[in-house]
Amino acid sequence: MRIESLFDQQTQQIKIAVDCIIFGFNNNRLECLLIHREAEPQKGKWSLIGGFIGNDEDLDEAANRVLYNLSGLENVYMEQVKAFGKANRDPRGRTISITYTALILRSEYDDDKIKDHGAKWFPVNDLPELAFDHIDMVEAAIIRLRRRVRNTPIALNLIPEKFTIPQLQALYEGILDEPLDKRNFRRKIAQIEAIVKLGEKDMTASRRGAFLYAFDENLYNNTQYFNL
Template sequence: MQLNYYQREDQVLLAVDCIIFGFDKKNLKVLLIKRNFEPEKGKWSLIGGFLKKNENLDEAAARVLETLTGLNDIYLEQLHTYSKIDRDPGQRTISVAYYALINVDSHQFDGIQIDSAKWFKLKEAPDLIFDHNEMVEKAMARLRRKAMTKPIGFELLPEKFTMRQLQNLYESILGKKLDKRNFINKINSLDVLIKLDEKDMTVSKKGAYLYVFDKDKYEKKVEEEGFSFKL
């Protein structure tokens, strides 16, 4: 049965916009696209698309991400819905922002599928269209909070990583230098990494041991005693 107490003109366009974070072992990056249509043609933008009739918002965000990256198994989380009346000068559009974490080192990742897209170091990211700067800021705040309470950072790391890379990641997310010895002690006390018998020889003559995240152990610990990554 159709309801009749609303009018067709109450309808709005609903978009998703994705804040895509990646990590290149040194810096946290965000994936942006150069806009090739008006308004704001030529400016940098988040990657977005409109919600279709046959999908929910999570599916719309996953579709947009797959188009851009070829990946269909990305960490994706709804962030916030933006609705300022004039946020898009073209036509009133409400946008649901999602943030995604990509392991750019994954063998499934062939790189970006769209020429006008580019990774930027967060610190060097250009000004974005509409309210997209605000979206990125909110995503960073969420990432900071999540990274303290969940092992979310491992979504951004290669499967095998050095302690230095893990520290680089947390420093990028938290936006501050961490003391190396304290960091290593803290991570070791969490007891969720497996140290491999294998070194990354590209970082120094001596090399640096590689680690993997022990997801099973982590989940068991959470169940038994709770868990916090607070550094």
Template sequence: MDKEFFLDRPTITAYKHNFRTLLAVDSIIFGFDNEELKLLIIKRDYEPELGSWSLMGGFMLEEETLEEAANRVLYNLTGLHDVYMEQIQVFSKPDRDPVERTVSVPFYSLINIEEHDKELLKHHSASWFPLKKVPKLIFDHNDIVNAAIKQLRYKTSIQPIGFELLPEKFTMRQLQKLYEAILDIELDKRNFSKKIRQLDILVKLDEKDMSSSKKGSFLYMFDKRKYKEKVADGFIFKL
């Protein structure tokens, strides 16, 4: 029994003798260019690993939550607020950051690839990479990206997210391409549009987008109110 009692000590020790760690948020930012999914990463202009590709990240401040920190980091890079964001598994190997132990809480976000501040991106030497061409990133950032992709696919296959990656008005075909890009599969256009229309979260507009074909294709908007109702009802959608 003594063994357990010994191991137990740290959990009942007064707070002050315990280890305190740096806590970072890392931002996995996905965008869509109507063809494929892309990831936004930066070229570090500070040590360690100056000049290497990296996720955008930042340390959690004393007075903010992790969610606030993640929003701050995303805002710093893109100028965007109120973006879809989801936390994934924490990365906590003691030696993952060579400078000092840093635990990373990653958040992935979905943004419209057209709607961000390009000056800020330039300032951070940030670039978009197709998912299949993401270079070697610092530390364990490639693992983090892979975990985020996995989580995004999983979520997308059971809940209608992904609208955040499109412009406000979009065609059925764009939406289908988005799902195909996220899930990395091909879908039948008849079945896809039937399914999506059944969800009753889109509004069909009278306008057409004439850029993709001679005939033009109808534009849709996404009915935020209905969408939120459904998600709140714990609604599950299977593609």
């Protein structure tokens, strides 16, 4: 039998989708934004926000469109995580999904858009039952995030531009899900030139206040040093 005839017998009909794992940081914990499914399949379960890719749409464009439609945010830090393609992952037909991680500052998202989609934030350590293979997607994204935050400044997308060292330590403890030694953390921060001490203080935490810091992207681009 000719090879061509084998393909004729089994014409592939595969859909390609993107799913966004949207992380935010609140109350010293890493959270994930989920939507409540109002239609089949798996109606009533929580899921990631996603969609199919248009014929003339690039992968990154599709991911940014999905994120904007849910949150109203543009120019958000996103990175591709992994492709999920088990044959039976979607009962509607063979679908391959490319997952993206998005890190957003929760104070900037559009509350009305969130409510329109029936979305809700959940701590990553206390997620509800998720539709399809979305729990595998979230777990893969968390593993990648925890690895990446130690040697890149991407975690800073989750907090305001000005921050204190205690706030920064709480952020890393929330992402890594482990306590960090205060003295050792401060020592490592002092070695990163791109984290710059400002001549301002946050007076909300104590009478003496805590100095504010900011991330200098130009300094980082020149040094490329970031190690926590």
